[in-house]
Amino acid sequence: MKALLASLIGVMALALQAPAQTTGVPAPTNIPGQKYPQLLPDNRVMFRVKAPNAQKVQMDLGKKYDMAKDTSGFWTVTTEPIPEGFHYYSLVVDGVALCDPASQTFYGMGRMASGIDIPDKDMDYYQAHNVPHGQVRSVNYYSGTTKAWRRANVYTPPGYDENPKKRYPVLYLQHGSGEDETGWPAQGRMDFILDNLIAEGAATPMIVVMERGYATDPTKPVSTTGGMAANVFPEVLVGEVIPMIDKSFRTLTDRNNRAMAGLSMGGFQTFQTTMTNLDKFAYIGGFSGAGRLQPGADIKQLYNGAWADPDAFNKKMKVVYVSIGTKEPERMYTGVKNFHESLEKAGIRHVYYESPGTSHEWQTWRRSLRQYAGLIFKN
């Protein structure tokens, strides 16, 4: 009787597990040929790793999931439903957070990190379609400021090579903290977003320059506080990257044909750079990061008083764009929303967008790029 019961329970357990195991598909971010992680139809994810000698194995997707070990040394876990879009995650083996060898890695969290991309119902706009495709080019150049070789990734739109007389507007597009110049092409899928927008006539063909948002001047004393204060990236961008790009690519070089945008830290850098170089940029985009407004501060004092005369500013700037995900951490959501309200109160014309259901992650930024790229260079 006992044996029968155990056997019955075993069958029931198998039956309960079976649907989940048979309906999963490998995530698009898996290394080709890897069956796990698997996506279930309700956006739960099954992870499975071999670690026969480990004491404890977890998956960390913001929330940490303990994995269970079977007799063959495999550890598995099925998560709760995960929001659509791209997420960094870590495999934690006996307390050490590492990359999952079954997934592609991306530069994020200040190191190479595993990523998983959960398909979105509205994901067509960042998939490869049968439309003309641009190229992402890696460009090496020497920076006199940082005294080092740097690399930029440059998207050239479809038709760039076929029209050797044509010149294009340029969007400078920045990643967030802990990421680098590979973020927008890899995690952000910016090439497919631009290809698709251009194909449907929703965006003007443009060059997009993606740089590494960290730069230190070795001749200056090292800041004891570190952080963005010591970062001379805005100076490198304006003083070195823009001239290099205007020399190496067929660009339109007036301010009406130059935009900047960035996410999180890159959004702060965008406002810092453009608001102090209004003669060089006519479009400003901050995705989950915009101007820095301390509580109680007067927005009209910011950036050398550039917002003191809203009419003059509105006349000069063609697009100011600010966005945030509705599920971002409270501090971030409130910060950006307050900034938007301050702009509104001050009479600064801008577009404000809340991405429904997404957090401080790439799905918010893919959506923001899709919108922003459709707003700029519409002269």
Added chain:
Amino acid sequence: MKALLASLIGVMALALQAPAQTTGVPAPTNIPGQKYPQLLPDNRVMFRVKAPNAQKVQMDLGKKYDMAKDTSGFWTVTTEPIPEGFHYYSLVVDGVALCDPASQTFYGMGRMASGIDIPDKDMDYYQAHNVPHGQVRSVNYYSGTTKAWRRANVYTPPGYDENPKKRYPVLYLQHGSGEDETGWPAQGRMDFILDNLIAEGAATPMIVVMERGYATDPTKPVSTTGGMAANVFPEVLVGEVIPMIDKSFRTLTDRNNRAMAGLSMGGFQTFQTTMTNLDKFAYIGGFSGAGRLQPGADIKQLYNGAWADPDAFNKKMKVVYVSIGTKEPERMYTGVKNFHESLEKAGIRHVYYESPGTSHEWQTWRRSLRQYAGLIFKN
């Protein structure tokens, strides 16, 4: 007395450790800002990772090194001297081989893998110098054979954009097993090698196409043995990639302006592809991998008898190049050397190179590319 002795031993131990600890420098493959792994002057490497809860931590560089834990939860080890050049390695935490979060990762070993690059005395040729630089472009295209989107990396030489009428010869350059189209630009540093060769006039400006050497035709039954037999990459390369490249780039399209080369598996694929398409290629390069010659087989029977008439072949083909590292595993070294001797015996003109002191690793292949790129397209 006992305490004094212990203290003295402690000081001596510190003194013994001190020189090693103070003279190390971060490896060029470290994530920016990471102090470890550190290179010591004699090419030993110090690794250090935090894993307070792990039972056993090792570094696997082909040879496995056990790491020792200190009281603060850090594990360290200093390796024996490591040969110059690029090596994949794994951090092994309680038996699980993973990436070291302190190093950059590269697609190798069929997954993202940590890499460490030990400077070579003769390393100038693959460093960035103040010379004109080409670009590496990522190109998306749809393959009718594999029914999937594929990506190629394409190096365009310095001056490509500035000379919109000029056409260039094309080298198709393949990675090895477990690697992909990112191998040559990342691990191989092929862009710097070509930039430098072109700057000194040692190589003809050329386009270099790097593709993913795996392709399966979903309409064909899955091979039970798997492996290269099921790989339709040569068909994809000749039938789809070459026409796509000739359409998208300003190429010279005759066989005297088309070369192929590859490393290891890519070397076998190169011989397989070129020797069965002699009307399309005039240059063949196999780095640590060339033709497949079974023991006792007659080389004149290979590839539909293409080597049966050596004079005709020598007249038709401009360069055949075969190379191997002197420290490669015996089976590989002997295989390639035997192949070279068979070519020689059959009267097939070719260049044979042994890379001194290097194994089945990227230093052998960087050196081979440097030589091969200087031999081709010298019409």
